[in-house]
Amino acid sequence: MDRPSPSLSQFVLKVHSRCDLSCDHCYVYEHADQSWRGRPKALPEQVLARTADRIAEHAAAHQLPAVHVVLHGGEPLLAGPGLLRRAAKELSRALSGVCALDLRIHTNGVLLSERFLDLFLEYDIKVGVSLDGDKASNDRHRRYADGRSSHPQVLRAVELLNRPAYRPLFAGLLCTIDVLNDPVDVYDALVALDPPRLDFLLPHATWDTPPPRPGPSATPYADWLDAVYRRWDAGGRAVPVRIFDSVLRTLRGESSLTESLGLAPADLVVIETDGTYEQADSLKTAYDGAPATGMDVFSHSLDEVVAHPGMAARHLGVEELSEECRSCPVVNSCGGGLYAHRYRTGSGFDNPSVFCPDLMELIVTVRDREAAAGPAVPLADLDVLAEGFGDAETVGRLVAAQLETDRDLIAAVADRAPHGDALADQARELLVDLDAKAPDAFDAVVAHPYTRSWGLRVLRGELPSLVSGGLAELAAAAAMHARRGDVVRVPVRDGVLRLPGLGSLSLAGHQGMAELTADAQEFTVRAGSRTLRIGWDEGVDGLNPYWNPVRLVEMPGWTVALEDTDPLRDSHQWPVSERLTEGEAKVWAEDLAEAWSLIRGELPRYAPGVAAGLRCITPLKAPDGSDVSAASREAFGAIGAARPATPDLLALLIVHEFQHVKLGAVLDRLDLYDTTERRTFYAPWRPDPRPLPGLLQGTYAHIAVTDFWRTRRHTAEGRDFDAAEAHFTRWRGQTAEAVEVLAGAGALTPLGERFVARMGDTVHQWLREPVSAAAQARAEGAAQEHRKSWIQANSRTE
Template structure:
């Protein structure tokens, strides 16, 4: 009997808190399209539904070892639920997911009822607020009106003013604008920009082939032309804020992933929970036909695994394979992805059609691609004369500048690191000897990338992939320094792509073993320099060398010759305990050899306890850690009993640590070193200081003067050190008050030294200001200490 494929996890949830709305927008997909299920819904979500939702999500996240989930409060209009109900919902979710995984909370609202009571709840639980607004007064009030015909613009803008106040600015998630092509695109853009949003989303009005989108005057692609007009202005101004549809197209043109559901081939992992506890598919399906989003399941009787296996959910997760033949043949399918699933609907053929916006999507993608090509030929082409903005949003920059970074922020850094590693892999190939063997390996890598790109991404996300690539490029100018490592990465990708791609890869033996980066090593007993052949099998993989064949069943009993990378830690944050990779010695101190099971068990127990500490005492660090730190490399402990740890600029996602005496200290070392990891990734994207400044600066915690980057790195890391000791002092841990005082004062002193260097870029000054704002309240706590 064929074993069923494991259920793919869901990680994004839209929780309806109220099923009615205080506006009567004529373009609303909930109340103005084919689906009428809202009429039978309970108005406000009962607490027992919310509590059951929280339990279901926690159960699902734990079972699938998810690093984080996102929950967005929605409606109708969610603010109609009131601040008390909103707070209870947020508390229920936080409580259920505490210690399980990171939780990112958001709300999408028309903001009519937004006031300080709501903002205080949002601040308490870190809820990001997205506001729906379609432009200036004239543009917005064409559609977003009260039932009596009054416009909503003035009240919404007043509410946005509250979000723009310094005390609530960090809650402002951005503006969502539904396009009306009869509105002037530049007038809309300017009106939105005047409100200083951290992000803008443009939404195509929901439509199908049965009810096509308006095209005034019979224009061929008016929505593309509207968006391209905005794109041209946005680019000319230096991309002052992220615009997710533009950023998504640009990322995918570079081989990255989409930031929005409406384009791209990434599987959609979103489910909606209605006010009565019913599970539904995406709300956009309400525009297709009455009952289209229904699953027939609810939170009381069904698990999220059952929801994930629903045919409708599965259909939206098939990527390119789920598209019609016409879409699969399209030259821009890898970017377009067929458009939003709901927009493909036609009576008689269901969703097996191109998007109702097919022509617009094609023209938009080609227009942005042409603009990108022009920009590469003339990189300084903006009105400000500055290079285009890096891919982080304004909010993400502010999070990182303050010393933190939520799951989405760190995931954005990881995505850019993967782009860098892919480029380094190509650079190694370009310098490699042009022989048949290397060509065969490169062909496998290219074919895996075509057949199972996620498998190759998983291999290249291994922290020491970049360490290896840099070693090749720096020590072997002609690519001769361990260029055979290409074969190791190709073999690991083939193993990960089992069932989607088949090939046999010849891999050189090193130290009597075959290395599979990120997976482990196989002892083959063959001399170094000889080849082994690696091939995927139905249950695992095989490695054949002169000494025989080792067959590894990943689901069966272990083979002593197979040294897999073992995972340790809690369900919400399991990490690879890397003691097999020959490029892991990148953390200043030497790494340990293969750990025995007793030591692995000790690491597991300590990491579980450390994660509990981080989530409880340093909650602003935990989501980013869960999203970005996937590898811990054990280091040799020093003979004097001191604690040692390290981070490597060329090994994003890994830290090296000699296991300390207590889990609390382990939490400190993890938080400290991951600060270096994050800041290194930022420095790969943008300059924070003038690299021509060769002066040395005194860091309060070191006797030797440091270059400016060293001072910056040390200061950023010590923000976390100071906060750790602050947490310990607040717990009345004996002896914690003195290090809290010391590290806080020394970190503040270092921030002042950075700010006064005169060599920080505008972005660097933003980081210095962010760290100063973080530390300032702690200094106030030290009076009398």
């Protein structure tokens, strides 16, 4: 597989080499490397201009979508507004038309003022602030040279950043750990400042100068972080914490958010005030000159920096780690820890981190606690969903949670790939790279509903032959979304090349492997002697006989896929339809447009959730021509349906089945009932006794059914009105009865009781709405007839 050559996308630009504080744990001034003494205090203009050009040159050569530049020091605010403005202007000038610029500044905050922040607003410069907690904790290390506290000035800086005008600039707070500080006091003090993100850093240390370990514990830093983690978790994880989020991501097989964890290659370089390139600043803690590359912006390109042995070694992943690290069970999460923390005189960096026991304990503790506790749904979201509805934000959080679940699933499937399987290894490598550099492309494929179906079947042993091939299909589809020219090998099975969520290619007569690449204009498939070049606007219906793309139905506020291409879409209880003809697809699209208009106009409380969470509809076959539809717990974001006779019924079907989709996502994250319950119950919409989960699902779905007929009364006339009122009357009563059965079953968890009570609140308010005597009689008659038929068909009632 052709892979992009190594590149750099993160740059730390030192705009000032001195500092106005005298923090005794600072790696720049207080550790082994003292190179700062011989450098200019402020960044000269010629160094600044040359640096900007070098970054732009590198970004253009590697077609980087964005670069990230941190203005740093020393203390960067000492450079003053004038120099900082020139830095922003030069970087913006050089990168204009080349790639996006993410510009940030990291400061101790003591000089931050409205003048600086107005400048940062002008150039969209995000601001990170160092603060070690409450006053006592912060003053342990972060003081002026004369011993004065810096805490009041930093609090004033945070107060400025929290003003509405400046809040969009606030990037977060960074705290260096001292185990002598109380972890809960530190966390509470930081959270009270309402930061958008927190980061906790281990103090810099090496095997030659190990970190303090007061007390009897062998893992005091893990213990300290665990106390914070428990506080964070108990408080609903009110703020993202980079180290915890990175542990959780790497445990799922995803990339880390910090260089101190995970196996992602280093892609960061430091440019000092004299224009010299250096490796990560943290190396200053190892030995004098450790970060040096011997290169500078005037004489060397950034490609030359990437080739420096110290930089190149950090692109080797697990292979550059010590033998002890390579055999460690948590190496994928730990990644050997921060590179600088591995140093020991004599063996260099060929060692585990000096914090190895702490990292191991932290990762294992988080892993085990997550496995035991399971994920959760915020109570506010649970209440909104339990009422039967769900706005775009609430359903959007369900979607995000399901995406994380599917990421975990892909990581688990990747672990099933045979050792040394080249196809799986190449696919996994590309997926990891896309996740890091083109996350939207990666997520689009992960979120395809039938990705989960494939993964679960593999893990159950139902599709053992589709481990490597399925990973390759995902990688190929993600590469098509990214359109950056990756070359992907992907299998062709039974003459079909599957591209999950995008479509399929018919390659009759070809078996084995194909090669796919995609750029901005087209994608190309090479299979044997056949080469197909397909433009992105080709092949929707008949323009290209080989390409069968998933058809998208675009409507105001909602785009949904008609998924009739994926061979693994048979997740529903009814057989799937073959590929729709052009005429059938057109009718589907017309009916969907009318159904969506009805939902938006008459059922507006359902529309935002449907638009946020329903990605595709899979056409089904109705064996007897009846209206059939289904949702599957194994295909979040999809429903299956045979096209009903009218758009009105299609609208009913959509809101009905999407209720199952939402509740399934809740049940993936919360236990609402005792899973050992084995009784069955009467359900007034089914001919057979239902287990408790089935009754819960049916009752929740019939909230939408009831509401549909409730609103149809306002637009129907004549017999249609009579029918709508009778349906409403029947289903409100029988849904209310089902709610009472659920509540009285004695099998709900406390959260389940809360959920069912909210369902009841919705239905019971509808019981107060007046209906005609004729509608009441028709509803009661239908209910009695169903109960009678049910009793006759089943040997006993429960």
